[in-house]
Amino acid sequence: MAMFSDVVRRFSNSDIPTPDLLDPASVPSLRWGILGAGDIADVFIDTLKKHTQQRVVAIASKTPGKAATLAQKYGVDQTFDSYEALCDQNAIDVIYIATLPHTHLADALIAINSGKHVLIEKPSTIRAADAKVLYEAAAKAGVFAMEAMWSRYLPQASIMRKIVAQGLLGDISLIQVDFGQDNRAIARLWLPEASITQDMGIYPIAFTEQVLGLPKKITATGQLHNARSEAMASAVFEYESGARAVVTASGYSHIPTRASVSGSEGVLEVDAPFFTPSGLTLKEAVFNGTGPHWKDSTGVVGHEGLCYQANYLASYVSQGLLESPFHTHAQTIAIIGIGEEIRRQIGVEL
Template sequence: MTDALSTLPEPRHPDPADAPPLRWGVLGPGGIAADFTDALHRHTRQRVVAAGSRSAERAAAFASAHGVERSHGSYEALVSDPEVDVVYVATPHSEHLEHALLAIAAGKHVLVEKPMAVTASEARRIVAAAREAGVFAMEAMWTRYLPQTDIVRQLLEQGALGDVRVVTADFGGRVEYDPASRLWNPDLAGGALLDLGVYTVSWASFALGAPAGIIAAGTLAPTGVDDQVSLVLSSADGAQALLSTTLRATTPSLATISGSEGRVETDSPFWGPSGLRVFRADGTLAAEWRDPYGRPHRDGMAYEAAAVARYIAEGRTESPLHSLAEAVDTLATLDEARRQVGATRVE
């Protein structure tokens, strides 16, 4: 087992530039859409060919700033564009259901920014619509497609960590309180869990699968959204995930998986390109890895876009690394955590 930990597997993801090119339409030209578009254009052969907004001026400004050929002054015009192969839904997650269904009804493949919807029931509606239409659909949990994540995935597949018992992850950022802003407004599905905590719950799902037990404790903002939450998720065999998220303080953004034969610890941030260290059961360092690929921060979104292009070319309708069912299960966990802390829910 020591040898398995001392020699880390190589990431199996090919260069994003090798993925077949697709023509993307961006629905919702905000900050994350800007980073996504720039990452695609820098690191892949994918091209964003159209941007759509309810404001024609905003769509045109985005297109001009990010080298996009066309802009549309409505979401309906964007999804109807015959030159668009796949739609990236980048609006606030309170709008994901409406906009994903709009793109699917137009026959477009969809990549929906995380979380896929506000609740598990909404996500199920997206999944059902995509399956009925026969189009590809995926939640944009880009962490799953990073090289470092594939190293951890292989360690888990090989059983190199032994019997996994404890998983940890945190993600918190200090956000100024503004009751009208997206993160604090219940009408916009605000709160720490849906915006930041989804990454930690997805990490636990990656390591342990859907939880058999959920315990959540937290605090609420004056608007009723959750502003800080800690969770204990338990698997059927008694393994546990210890997770935390907050809008009140910046936390390390680290994640670990500990088993009977060793543990893996990520660098910060665990959700973006970084690195990792692997330790033996006696606590000694076995190996470490630092991301060498020069796609830092949100440039790492190029990996998920390349994965989408490959999956569509292969005729798939969902990701083999992060299934639609898992995206729904993650939201079901968030639903229950929000219920337990008494957060305002958006149905």
């Protein structure tokens, strides 16, 4: 729309769809084992207890005493200092891979080869080729495997899918999305095998893929932390439709961490941080447009939003699925491949 156009599509609260919410009581209560006992494992177990009927029955860590400490905090009976020992337990249905990204492939294969379903913390792997090996192994073993791209299972993601599917935005021309924090004090993000693009930038990349699919062209620039690690990256994606997406990820700078989807009829803005339970606004497509705002009122806040993916996983397993319809194996591999290409263009030694 032109800046001063008189022909504008106005939106009201009734235009914002109701999100699809999965009742935790409607899915099987699976028995979970956790590989890794770091911060993300702690957050995951906490939200399972608060917002699901899923049961954590065992934790394994290679660091002496770490599994026992986390188990004591949440009343988990079984602990192991070996991933193989945990995965060999018959009374476990699914394994959450909560280890460092560069070990995900090896760790997930232990679970898969033990016949266990797996939820792999994102990124599934740093390299697309490794992700392909992982998900092909799961499919061959006949077990369910899913990357923990938890943002796809949030209430606001359901609303966004409906808004796009209903064509409320018209022809989509531009996505802008970013995620940045000054994380220089977090040692794991700067290991030689780590990646800011794959660990943090995967959220913006996945957001664009959910709306526009895969780009035909990627143009990236950035700043290196060292020869094998990037400090920040920014990229423009171009699509067959003519649409563009601008994505930025930084481990050096705090940036808004918002997302927007601009179309010929409307603009969708997702509140910061866009990948956690937040809110969204559906605006008319004019300069300084306004429109109705939806706010998440479920009471699930911040990283408690990890609970949604666990409920969906239990539902998918009960249906006999081997992958998530919202985040397929092919999509997972392709998104990691985009991150890999961004890293290549900015000069990271892969």
